Structure formats: structure tokens, C-alpha cells
Amino acid sequence: MKAFAELLDRLAYTPSRNDKLRLLGGYFASTPDPDRGFALAALTEGLFFRLPLRRTLSEMVEARIDPVLFGLSRDYVGDTAETIALLWPERGAGAEAPALSEIVQAVQTAAPAVLPSLLAGWLDGLDPTGRFGLLKLLTGALRVGVSARLAKTALAEWSGVPLANIEEIWHGLAPPYGALFAWLSGEGGRPEVGAGPVFRPLMLSHQIEDWELALIEPSAFAAEWKWDGIRVQASSRGGEKRLFSRTGDDISASFPDAVEALPEDVVLDGELLVMRDGEVAPFNDLQQRLNRKSVTAAMLKSHPAHIRLYDMLFESEEDLRPLPFIERRARLEAWHEAATPPRTDISGLLDFSSVAELEHLWAGARATGIEGLMLKRRDSPYIAGRPKGHWYKWKRAPLTLDAVLMYAQRGSGKRSSYYSDYTFGAWREAANGERELVPVGKSYFGFTDAELKELDAFVRNHTVDSFGPVRQVEPKLVFEVAFDSVHRSTRHKSGVAMRFPRIHRIRWDKPAEEADTLATVLAMIVA
């Protein structure tokens, strides 16, 4: 537990993705089985303890720590688990630190009644970092900024085995992943995966460049809309059904309606959408359903899930991935017509005979639910990853807005000395009739390192107030902000939220008074 807690501690304070990968790799390399396997499970949400410890902990604390001192400490620290970890009375030598595997196995088998005494024993044996890690592990909230995908990427980088190969078997494996680690460290063969559904790494596309577009041979490519949902893989095998995200996360629990509708023994690639009466709902509606451990009946009714199919990878046990795209399409269509699964349809192909026609289609892509165009080589096999020259995405032109810089916040890591996170606003008329700025978005990318230096200097020279790491600046500088879409939001003062806002250009030349108004933003909301 000690090594794992130290890892969690470092990860929590380390903002950089590459540094996190390095720390994870170092841990996997130096930690024996089965501890590293349980650590991997904890990081990839494979343990699901979520023990309701509040009551137990408060009883344990009452027996050991003066309540007044505990209260004062809790107020200062701001987090109960951390407070307990910090002031738990040290037992000194004698109490032995428990291994991570010992803890996991005991929690999985122990009767609830003995848990408090087990927990007390472990807390006695650990230092503050260890105690904090233990409490976070048991309550199921590590919060160290590591996604399951990042943990798997670390496995790939550490072992040299391609990520796609790991993802392909991932969902057939279980903690503590002994066979996986044996394979990754070259001491065993590739683990056999069971009879259930497994994730097959997705084929991804490249953003098309102008020169590539000019070279597109219409007869060699198929075109279809790029739907504005989330890319998913629907997989059913051996009576089990799963829905995986693009990165291989199992999201079945959030979308029971879509999973339920899946037929037996098939692996499909498609776009998950919320659909009402045959119309694609705005992305924001889909977002309401993401990251939920369970969905209410009302939500299922008001935000029904739907999968618009792009491709078919397996039909029964037959692997279709080596076939050309256009043949897989034909198989998908034939299968869909025979199986008629509800809550699905097939993304239609678009007719075009020249690049000019394509451009026309692309320029007209403004309807809700369309993010742009996809171009796929008719003869492409289904290749995991992002192979060059096969699939292209051509996102519709972004929306832009001239907004005024209002606040800047210091970044973290490499950017910790720079004011690099910017909140910008649009004008509106205040109650007293004067114009005021209201924040409409926040962004920390889109500019070069050289521009960052200039922006940092601007912020320092135009600060009117500061609140911790945040500075309020004079409303002087205009950003041309690009974003994919904008929708209504009750969480923001302006009532709007942007999707993927980035600083497109810095308009050093433009007077702030000439920046856009909130009314302009509101007019950009579709549906």
C-alpha cells in the first residue's frame, strides 16, 4: 500500500500527461504482483469498493481524537478523509504496513462487522500518505487525474506492447491481471480472453488538409456525415452485451436502453446519439446522460439513446475487419435489414462525383447533429488506430466570436509562471442601461508559446484586481475565439456554454468596444 499511496500522491500533484506516464511506468516496473495488478484495477475503476465509510470513520475518530480539535482541524484542512489521515495517532514501530493486495482481498471477503477493526489496524500501520491513499481507495474516489486509458497507455509505454493489443484483450481480463503482467513483461504468452464481449480498438480518422482534399479521387472514396455524438463500439458475444467508448471504457451502465436493443453476436461501430422522433438532439442532451452510474426512468424517456451505425467488425465469429470498407458496409446493411434491431439505423452514404460537390455538401452542413463530413477509402480494411490515408474527417468550419479578455489564471506545471487560462466575455446591456461584459467561455489553448509570453505580459501589465491565482484585467484585449457549437447552460451567468472554445487569433488591433455582444452568441445556438 505504501508504494501505491506514494504513486497516488505524486500523480495528484503532477499535471503533465507524460510525467504521469513515467510515474505509472516506474510503478509497474518496480512493484511485484499482485499489488501492481490491484493498483491497475483501482486506477481503471475495476475495483468498485465505494464503501460507505462515513459512519464507521466518524465513530473511529470519536474514540481516538478530541472532537473540538478534530473540528478545528477539519475546518482548516477542508476534507474529512485527509484530516483523519493527517491526525490519526501514530503507533510508531510495531504496526506493519499492509500490502495493497492484502487490503483488497480482505475488503472483498470480510464481513461488514469486522471492517472497522481491519481498517483501524491498517491505518495504524500506515503513514499519512498511506492513510490518505487507503481512504481514497476504499471510498472509490482516487481523483489523481488518471483515466483508464492513460493507465493502459502507461502499460503500453512501459512494456513496448502496442496499446491496441492491450485494449483488444482488456475486457476479457480481471484483477489482479497476473496473466497480463506476465505477457507484458515477456514472461508469458498473450492471455486467453473469455467468451464474453471484448473491446476491439477503433479505426480513427485524420483531419483532412487542403492539399489532401485536392487529391481526393471521388471514385475511390465514400462520403458520409460525421454525426455529433460520441463514437462507440457495441459488442455482444456469448449472451453478454456491452457498449464501449472510443477509448475502450465500458459505458454500458449509462446507456441501458442502447445496450438492451443490441442483437446477439455482433460487433458494431457507430455514433451514440440522443434521438427524438427521428431527429438528432443537440450534443448537450447526450452529455446529460454521460458519466452516470445509473439512469432514471424519466431520463431514459426524455433523452432516449440511439446508435447510428457506421461499420461492422464481427458478424457471429466472423472477423470482417480485413474486408474492404464497401463490402463491410454491404454486410452491415444486409445484417441490419434481417436483424432489425431497434434504436439503431445506418449512417447513409452521400452522393458526390467531384471535390467541388463535396465542398458544397460540407459548406451546407449546419444542421443539428452534424459535425462535418467523413471520407473513407472504399477499399480500406478496418485498421486499429489512426492509419494514414484511409479515413479523413472534415469538420465543418468553426463558429467564431470576438470576445474580450476578462480574467486570467496561472497555469500549472510548465505553465505555472504564466497566466495561461483565459476567461473572455461578450457585451450586453446591464439593468442600468450601460454596457457590461459577461463571461461566455474559458480557454487555455490555441496560441503559440511566443503569444503566451505576450499574453502573460499583457495580463501582468493590465491587472486591476487579483484573487489568488486569478487576475482580473482591464477589458482591453480582443480574442477571436473559435468553437464548435454553443448551447444554453444554467450553470453560467451568461446562460450559454461553448463547446471546444480555443483562442483562434489575438486581435491586438481591435478595440474592445467593437467586440461581439451576447445577443450574437445567443443567435448561434442551434435548436
Place this chain on the structure above:
Amino acid sequence: MHPDRFDSWLTVDGKGLYCRPGGFHVDPSSAVDRAVITHGHSDHARPGHTHVLATRETLAVMQTRLGTQAWRGSQAVAYGEALQIGEVTVRLVPAGHVLGSAQVVIEWKGRRVVVSGDYKRSADPTCAPYELVPCQLFITEATFALPVFQHGDAGAEVAKLLKSREQFPERAHVVGVYGLGKCQRVIATLRQAGYSRPIWLHGALIECCALYESFGVALGPLKPATGAKREELKGEIVLAPPSAVDDRWSRRLPDPVTAFASGWMRVRARARQRGVELPLVISDHADWRELVMTIEQTGAEEVWVTHGREDALIYHIHSTGRRGRALALIGLEDEDR
């Protein structure tokens, strides 16, 4: 004035703690006629006093930092040497906080008071260790007076720094340290851990290190970081004042891992607030256990608390049956903030 009624002869005025039968202040917040100074941190050692009494080391620190503003007259006193000032006897004994730091022991008509100044009980190779003096009134600091503050072994924290250096050998590690005390303690602890490479210093830290060395505290090879080439600093340990770490100064360093050595680093919110990647819990102040233990060991019947989180400590003092009182002293702050 009555010897048994401490608040009749030790009072708090607009300039701080004043000893009436001795006619002097301890660590006054602005210029006074006669000042006894516990140690050289700027919130304790202010400029402009007419006459200053302190240890030789503290006087040297004051002179370095304040120059001609330091005082008009001064008197150095060795640890343990007893002086008669007015009606009282005064002794300075080691407080274990920083080089030259002292507790002020004041005796008047058979009663003994110890003004601790800032102190710690844990080991520090750069200064004389805390010396316990039994007394009837103990005036203590309370910077870290919450049970959540239990500083561990400084060596273990330095080991974290060295481990991170191995994990990220191409990056510089910049450690935010207060210039007087923390800086030299971190260096000396690195040396104890066997780290023998040059340690690179921000310009503001150089003078204090030289001063420590002139008093016989060996710090090993030190180099100025200002003016060093980026390439040279890869894999090196650089020390800088906290304010320089998250400001433009640190941009000269190659992809630095930002560390901060302070007792506050024990609390996550404090480390996050500063954007620290590698918090090192190294403190020159007594932690909760040391405060509680020291109060007990002095045998004091009455305890006054000068600055910090006095609520918790006063609560504790009352719970042990002692008289306790929070002194509202202005101008004292914590150097790590």
C-alpha cells in the same frame, strides 16, 4: 507589579511584549529603545532599535539583512550567559529554530518566564538544538498548532526529492525555500543523504549561505543559478525563494519540477494553491506534538500563545488544567506564507 501576577510585569503594548522590571521589549514590531531579539527572521528582527541584545549569530544576520538600519548599539551574548538588565536576569538559550535562534529566559523575584520565540524540537544540522528550561510561565509560538501538523523526518522528505530527481533526470528540480534557515537546512540534509553535487542558488540566498558557512556550518559546493546555462541545470537541484519559483525567474530552468519545503505542505489544499508538484514537509517550527510535549516538559503553570492557530492550543492548555492566554501581538507572521 507582583511577581506571581505575570501580566502585571510582562505587558503587551503597541510594539509587542514588554518586560517592565527589565525595561525592554522582546521582538518588538517597531523601533524601541531596548530590544531583545530571539532570531533574525524579519518579523522578529525589525530595524531601527536604539539598543539590541541578541546572540552573535542573530546580530550577524541582522547586520547582513538590515545593514546600517539594524540598530544604533548592540550587545552580543553567548547562549547561557546570564545578564542583569534592570531588576531582572536574562539568559538566551538555544531554540533550535534557525542559526542563532534563542529563547529568552527572564527571572524576577524568584519567578522564571521563558519566551520561546520560534522553536522546534526535531533535529537540524544547521543550528544548536532546543534546550528545555523549566519555568512558571511559558510563552510559546503556535504556527502549526493543529493536530494535523505532525512534521515527519526531514531526511525522508529529502529522499523524496532525490527519488524524483532519478525519475526525471532531464529536468531541474527547483525547491522553494525561505532564505534564512530553511535553505541551509535543506542543503545540509541533502548532504547528510550523501548528495555531493553542486547545489544551485537563486541570488537572494547566497549571502545567508555564506553567513552560515562563516559560523562553521558546512554546506558543500554551491553555485549561483542566475546566469547559469539552461543546459547546465538539467538534472540539478536549484533552491530559490518561494516568490521566485512561481514567477518569471524560474523560466530559465529546464522544465523544472517545482518543489516547496514548508510545514504547510502537509495539507493538500495549501500545496495545490501554490501549484507545487513536489511538496516537501520540512518545517523549522514545532509541530503539534512538539508544542504539547514542550508545554508539558517546562512544567509551566501558565502558558501564553503568541501567534498562529491559538484556538486549538489554548483549548488544549485549558484541558490540562493550566492557565492559557492568547497574546494579540501585531506584526508576527509566518515566513513560509
